[in-house]
Amino acid sequence: MxxxxxxxxxxxxxxxxxxxxxxxxxxxxxxxxxxxxxxxxxxxxxxxxxxxxxxxxxxxxxxxxxxxxxxxxxxxxxxxxxxxxxxxxxxxxxxxxxxxxxxxxxxxxxxxxxxxxxxxxxxxxxxxxxxxxxxxxxxxxxxxxxxxxxxxxxxxxxxxxxxxxxxxxxxxxxxxxxxxxxxxxxxxxxxxxxxxxxxxxxxxxxxxxxxxxxxxxxxxxxxxxxxxxxxxxxxxxxxxxxxxxxxxxGGNDAAIVCGDVDIAKCMPKIATMAFLNSGQICMCAKRIYVHESIYDEFRDAMVEFTKKNIKTGGGFEDGVVVGPVQNSMQFELVKGMYAEVEKCGWKVALEGKVRSSGKGYFIEPAIIDNPPEDSQIVREEPFGPIVPLMKWSSEEDVIGRANALRTGLGTSVWSKDVANAEKMARQISAGSVWVNSHFDVAPNVPFGGHKExxxxxxxxxxxxxxxxxxxxxxxxxxxxx
The missing domain is CATH 3.40.605.10 (Aldehyde Dehydrogenase; Chain A, domain 1)
Structure with a gap:
C-alpha cells in the first residue's frame, strides 16, 4: 500500500x-x-x-x-x-x-x-x-x-x-x-x-x-x-x-477568431482560457483577434459570459474560476497593468477591479476593447486576468500581427472552415498551434516555444x-x- x-x-x-x-x-x-x-x-x-x-x-x-x-x-x-x-x-x-x-x-x-x-x-x-x-x-x-x-x-x-x-x-x-x-x-x-x-x-x-x-x-x-x-x-x-x-x-499567445464562427459554441473555451488560473498560465489566450464583421457581437458575448461564469474568489469556494494572484510581487505587477488602463485611456469592455478590502491577492477579470497594437496590454504578457480584444480584416494582416512579437509559445485559430484555419495555423511561428481549441497538452506531444x-x-x-x-x-x- x-x-x-x-x-x-x-x-x-x-x-x-x-x-x-x-x-x-x-x-x-x-x-x-x-x-x-x-x-x-x-x-x-x-x-x-x-x-x-x-x-x-x-x-x-x-x-x-x-x-x-x-x-x-x-x-x-x-x-x-x-x-x-x-x-x-x-x-x-x-x-x-x-x-x-x-x-x-x-x-x-x-x-x-x-x-x-x-x-x-x-x-x-x-x-x-x-x-x-x-x-x-x-x-x-x-x-x-x-x-x-x-x-x-x-x-x-x-x-x-x-x-x-x-x-x-x-x-x-x-x-x-x-x-x-x-x-x-x-x-x-x-x-x-x-x-x-x-x-x-x-x-x-x-x-x-x-x-x-x-x-x-x-x-x-x-x-x-x-x-x-x-x-x-x-x-x-x-x-x-x-x-x-x-x-x-513565457508567451503572449494570440487567439485568432474568424468571422464564420459560432460565437456561442466557442465562447466558453476562449473566455475560460483567457482567465484560467487568474491568467497565470504561459499558454493562456493573451491577445484575442476577432474579425471585424463579428467584433461587436463577440465582445458583448465575452463580457456577458465572463460576468455570469467567471467567478472570482478563494480556491475552496464553490464555482470559482479566478482565484487570487499567487504572490505579492505578481499582484503588484498586475495592479500596475490595471492602472495603465486609465492612464493610457484604453476603452474598457469589462472593468476588472483590484479588491482592496480583506486579505488575499484578488483581482477581477478585465476585457480591454480594441487597444492600439503597440500598447503595453498587447505587447507584454500581463500574467493576470486581463485580456485585450482587437479587430482584424485580412488574414495576412492578422497572421502578421500574431507573429509580430518576440514570443512564440502558442496560438489558436477558430473557424468553421477547418481547412483554411489549418492553412492559417501552418503560418504561425509558435511551439503549439491549435485549430478550434486552445491550451491542449498531452504527455506524448512535444511542448515548447519558438523565439524567446x-x-x-x-x-x-x-x-x-x-x-x-x-x-x-x-x-x-x-x-x-
Missing part, C-alpha cells in the same frame, strides 16, 4: 533518500488569505553539494537499469501520487491559490503524465547493417539533471520534468519555486521509499539556490520553466560550463531526447578474422 503524507509537516529536504533538516527555515503565504503556511527548509550550498554528490553516485547504477525496471518504479510512484490525490490537490490550492477543481485536474493530469512516460522509450535506430559493420544511433542519459519548477503549475510542471529525466536514465534534483515549495517537497517524500537513494531529490531554498544549480559544474543539464528574463540568465549561467539546458519560457519563448521541447519522444546525448555506435565485425 502506498504511503500517506501529512501536508502540515516538513522534516527537511529530500537528499539521498532521507530527510535532511536545515538550520534555517522559511514559509510561503496562502495567497487567498495572506496568512503564513508551514515552515520549510532552506538549502545551503553544502546541501546542494551533498545532493549533487549523491546524484552522481546514484547515476552510475540508475543509468544501467532497464526500461522495464524504470517503468515499474514510475508506475509504482504514480500509484503513490494517486493514493494522496486529495491531500496534494488541497495543498496545491493552499499554496498556489488556484480553485480546487483546477488543482484536482492538475494532479489528475500529472498522474496520467507519469503513467504515459512509463510507456515511452527512445527507439535505438540501426543506420547501417551489413556483413562488415553495424552502425547504431543511441541515446545515453546526460547525467544529473537540475529541474527548476515554476509557481503556477508546480505539480504538473515538476513531475513533467522528473518523469522524462528518470525514464531516460538520469538522476534529478528538483528545485521548487520559493513561492510554492510544499507540493514538490511532498512529491519528493512520496518518492523516497520507491526510487533508489540519490535518484530523485528535492531541495527547497531561496532565490540563490537556482543560480548555484545552473553554475554547478557537476550538474549536467538544467530543465527550467519560468519567465523570459530569468530564462536568459539561466542560459548565460549554463554557458559557463556548457551544460545542456531546456527552457520553457524557449529553447528545446518538453514531453513526447522529442522531449525525452533532450534528456539524452546522441551517440553513434560503430561496430566492425570482421577486423580480427
Amino acid at each position: 502506498a504511503s500517506k503524507i501529512d501536508i502540515t509537516t516538513y522534516n527537511g529536504n529530500i537528499i539521498n533518500g532521507a530527510f535532511v533538516s536545515t538550520p534555517t527555515t522559511r514559509h510561503s503565504i496562502d495567497p487567498a488569505t495572506g496568512e503564513p503556511l508551514y515552515e520549510v527548509p532552506v538549502a545551503s550550498k553544502a546541501d546542494l553539494e551533498d545532493a549533487v554528490s549523491h546524484a552522481r553516485a546514484a547515476f552510475k547504477t540508475w543509468s544501467l537499469t532497464t526500461h522495464e525496471e524504470r517503468s515499474a518504479l514510475m508506475l509504482k510512484y504514480a500509484d503513490a501520487v494517486e493514493a494522496n490525490h486529495a491531500d496534494i490537490a488541497k495543498l496545491l490550492t493552499m499554496e498556489q491559490g488556484k480553485p480546487i477543481s483546477l488543482s484536482n485536474k492538475e494532479v489528475t493530469m500529472s498522474i496520467h503524465w507519469l503513467r504515459t512516460f512509463a510507456t515511452m522509450q527512445i527507439p535505438e535506430e540501426v543506420l547501417e547493417d551489413d556483413e562488415e559493420r553495424t552502425i547504431y544511433s543511441t541515446h545515453p542519459p546526460v547525467g544529473v539533471v537540475g529541474a527548476i519548477v515554476p509557481w503556477n503549475w508546480p505539480v504538473l510542471l515538476g513531475l513533467g520534468k522528473v518523469g522524462p529525466a528518470l525514464m531516460t536514465g538520469n538522476t534529478v534534483i528538483v528545485k521548487p519555486s520559493p513561492f510554492t515549495p510544499y507540493c514538490d517537497l511532498k512529491l519528493g517524500e512520496l518518492a523516497m521509499p520507491i526510487f533508489p537513494p540519490g535518484v530523485f531529490q528535492v531541495l527547497s531554498g531561496e532565490d540563490s539556490l537556482g543560480p548555484w544549480m545552473t553554475s554547478h559544474p557537476d550538474i549536467d543539464m538544467i530543465s527550467f520553466t519560468g519567465s523570459i528574463p530569468t530564462g536568459k540568465r539561466v542560459a548565460a549561467s549554463c554557458a559557463q560550463t556548457l551544460k545542456r539546458c531546456v527552457l520553457e519560457l 519563448s524557449g529553447i528545446g521541447m518538453e514531453w513526447g519522444i522529442e522531449g525525452f531526447r533532450h534528456f539524452t546525448n546522441s551517440r553513434s555506435l560503430w561496430v566492425w565485425k570482421k577486423i580480427f578474422e
Whole structure:
C-alpha cells in the first residue's frame, strides 16, 4: 500500500533518500488569505553539494537499469501520487491559490503524465547493417539533471520534468519555486521509499539556490520553466560550463477568431482560457483577434459570459474560476497593468477591479476593447486576468500581427472552415498551434516555444531526447578474422 503524507509537516529536504533538516527555515503565504503556511527548509550550498554528490553516485547504477525496471518504479510512484490525490490537490490550492477543481485536474493530469512516460522509450535506430559493420544511433542519459519548477503549475510542471529525466536514465534534483515549495517537497517524500537513494531529490531554498544549480559544474543539464528574463540568465549561467539546458519560457499567445464562427459554441473555451488560473498560465489566450464583421457581437458575448461564469474568489469556494494572484510581487505587477488602463485611456469592455478590502491577492477579470497594437496590454504578457480584444480584416494582416512579437509559445485559430484555419495555423511561428481549441497538452506531444519563448521541447519522444546525448555506435565485425 502506498504511503500517506501529512501536508502540515516538513522534516527537511529530500537528499539521498532521507530527510535532511536545515538550520534555517522559511514559509510561503496562502495567497487567498495572506496568512503564513508551514515552515520549510532552506538549502545551503553544502546541501546542494551533498545532493549533487549523491546524484552522481546514484547515476552510475540508475543509468544501467532497464526500461522495464524504470517503468515499474514510475508506475509504482504514480500509484503513490494517486493514493494522496486529495491531500496534494488541497495543498496545491493552499499554496498556489488556484480553485480546487483546477488543482484536482492538475494532479489528475500529472498522474496520467507519469503513467504515459512509463510507456515511452527512445527507439535505438540501426543506420547501417551489413556483413562488415553495424552502425547504431543511441541515446545515453546526460547525467544529473537540475529541474527548476515554476509557481503556477508546480505539480504538473515538476513531475513533467522528473518523469522524462528518470525514464531516460538520469538522476534529478528538483528545485521548487520559493513561492510554492510544499507540493514538490511532498512529491519528493512520496518518492523516497520507491526510487533508489540519490535518484530523485528535492531541495527547497531561496532565490540563490537556482543560480548555484545552473553554475554547478557537476550538474549536467538544467530543465527550467519560468519567465523570459530569468530564462536568459539561466542560459548565460549554463554557458559557463556548457551544460545542456531546456527552457520553457513565457508567451503572449494570440487567439485568432474568424468571422464564420459560432460565437456561442466557442465562447466558453476562449473566455475560460483567457482567465484560467487568474491568467497565470504561459499558454493562456493573451491577445484575442476577432474579425471585424463579428467584433461587436463577440465582445458583448465575452463580457456577458465572463460576468455570469467567471467567478472570482478563494480556491475552496464553490464555482470559482479566478482565484487570487499567487504572490505579492505578481499582484503588484498586475495592479500596475490595471492602472495603465486609465492612464493610457484604453476603452474598457469589462472593468476588472483590484479588491482592496480583506486579505488575499484578488483581482477581477478585465476585457480591454480594441487597444492600439503597440500598447503595453498587447505587447507584454500581463500574467493576470486581463485580456485585450482587437479587430482584424485580412488574414495576412492578422497572421502578421500574431507573429509580430518576440514570443512564440502558442496560438489558436477558430473557424468553421477547418481547412483554411489549418492553412492559417501552418503560418504561425509558435511551439503549439491549435485549430478550434486552445491550451491542449498531452504527455506524448512535444511542448515548447519558438523565439524567446524557449529553447528545446518538453514531453513526447522529442522531449525525452533532450534528456539524452546522441551517440553513434560503430561496430566492425570482421577486423580480427
